[in-house]
Amino acid sequence: MKIGVLGTGMVGQAIGGKLAEMGHDVIIGTRDVPNTMARTEPNPNGIPAFSVWQKQNPGVKLGTFADAAKHGEIVINATNGTGSIVALDLAGETNLNDKILVDIAIPLDFSKGMPPILSVCNTDSLGEQIQRAFPKVKVVKTLNTVTASLMVNPRQLADGEHHLFVCGNNAEAKAQIINLLANWFGWKHIIDLGDISNARGTEMYLPIWLRLWGTLGTGIFNVKIVK
Numbered sequence: 398m399k400i401g402v403l404g405t406g407m408v409g410q411a412i413g414g415k416l417a418e419m420g421h422d423v424i425i426g427t428r429d430v431p432n433t434m435a436r437t438e439p440n441p442n443g444i445p446a447f448s449v450w451q452k453q454n455p456g457v458k459l460g461t462f463a464d465a466a467k468h469g470e471i472v473i474n475a476t477n478g479t480g481s482i483v484a485l486d487l488a489g490e491t492n493l494n495d496k497i498l499v500d501i502a503i504p505l506d507f508s509k510g511m512p513p514i515l516s517v518c519n520t521d522s523l524g525e526q527i528q529r530a531f532p533k534v535k536v537v538k539t540l541n542t543v544t545a546s547l548m549v550n551p552r553q554l555a556d557g558e559h560h561l562f563v564c565g566n567n568a569e570a571k572a573q574i575i576n577l578l579a580n581w582f583g584w585k586h587i588i589d590l591g592d593i594s595n596a597r598g599t600e601m602y603l604p605i606w607l608r609l610w611g612t613l614g615t616g617i618f619n620v621k622i623v624k
């Protein structure tokens with residue numbers, strides 16, 4: 398498939414790299430291609446600069462957000478949550494309309510220090526803001542409750558016996574993504590929470606995710622739902 402991945406960070410790298418490795422035709426999108434290629438230092442969290450990472454992943458192309466969105470039969474939003482609407486505006490409504498947008502972003506605001514706060518919560522969510530801003534796009538919120546390497550390799554933990562959530566307004570789009578997450582990455586257990594307003598819950602899971610990360614000393618963990 399042709400996949401457009403918006404975002405050059407660890408999530409864009411994990412998803413874009415894995416899909417390219419599987420033979421998909423991937424363009425990763427950024428704000429400014431020359432500027433992104435000129436960066437060589439890791440980010441403050443030690444994530445390699447895109448230009449360095451791309452040397453190990455030469456099958457992944459870099460373009461603007463618009464190039465990636467136009468290219469993708471499916472588009473993945475792996476941009477910083479505080480910049481997602483801007484990034485999607487740059488991607489262009491006409492390049493996104495009628496396509497599935499897999500939204501992984503979380504509206505974390507680090508501007509007031511640690512721990513970060515959610516810039517939108519309780520009565521709204523980033524997923525809903527995106528769906529309202531782009532009404533013809535089929536937004537499917539998923540993967541945002543696990544760390545990047547687990548997104549693309551869930552079986553590295555407890556042989557995949559843990560859960561992922563999806564939500565969105567379009568039933569067919571959700572069914573297609575549930576199927577692709579199983580086929581692409583090997584997800585065994587995916588719970589459909591309902592419409593896009595359920596992004597409130599999966600985004601508001603982040604404060605406890607961050608606390609567990611600090612306490613456990615690893616991001617390789619997930620929830621398992623038992624009843």
Ligand SMILES: NC(=O)c1ccc[n+]([C@@H]2O[C@H](COP(=O)([O-])OP(=O)(O)OC[C@H]3O[C@@H](n4cnc5c(N)ncnc54)[C@H](OP(=O)(O)O)[C@@H]3O)[C@@H](O)[C@H]2O)c1
Nearest residue numbers: 404405406407408427428475476477478480502503544545
């Ligand atoms: N890291 C994880 O394991 C993880 C897990 C679950 C969910 N998430 C969520 O997934 C998303 C991606 O996370 P990440 O750690 O890979 O990368 P990130 O550093 O949060 O985001 C990097 C991307 O966001 C773009 N960006 C940043 N500020 C922007 C702005 N003001 N306007 C437009 N674009 C902007 C950057 O553009 P340039 O390329 O131009 O610099 C870059 O492509 C985030 O929303 C994060 O909360 C992350």
